[in-house]
Amino acid sequence: GAVVSQHPSRVICKSGTSVKIECRSLDFQATTMFWYRQFPKQSLMLMATSNEGSKATYEQGVEKDKFLINHASLTLSTLTVTSAHPEDSSFYICSAMQRSQNSPLHFGNGTRLTVT
């Protein structure tokens, strides 16, 4: 089955530093990748939609200059949290969609970010 690899699974960083999270589709080409954030006991909140070769589309309230998304190839998207603050501590999950429009999303295992 389709596999999405997300790295790192856990990261602890100091306030003010930047953290990069990678999301790779291992056995399929992902024309679209989605980035979600999830706080404890809450649902997944869509942050941005990333299409290969074009700029990401950010949801309302998500700062594009703070959460930099790059989707340079059909198998890799990255999310960089710049100048991280403690309130950015959360569970970040990426997902990828195959070329077939109505195929289910395949999720990475998530990244637990803790900003101290």
Added chain:
Amino acid sequence: GQNIDQPTEMTATEGAIVQINCTYQTSGFNGLFWYQQHAGEAPTFLSYNVLDGLEEKGRFSSFLSRSKGYSYLLLKELQMKDSASYLCAVIGNYGQNFVFGPGTRLSVLP
């Protein structure tokens, strides 16, 4: 925009049947998905509906009525391991805007 609603929490007994509802209002519709998520883990795919009717897959079934903007996930023969959050998600036009509902936390009691 998209608005998706689910009950926040549900409780059921081991061996019983439970139905989790999802209502949605979206600007476009290209399918509805159900996912299961255990705490601290990524969601796992359960089912997909794009046409009206019931889709059955083992102990899990999902129903869709597009005219009513309504879906439900039916879990039969509940097991303790079914305790999890269940998320419905709607995909809009052209595969964009894959948005999740708030999720329903299901607790299965012995």
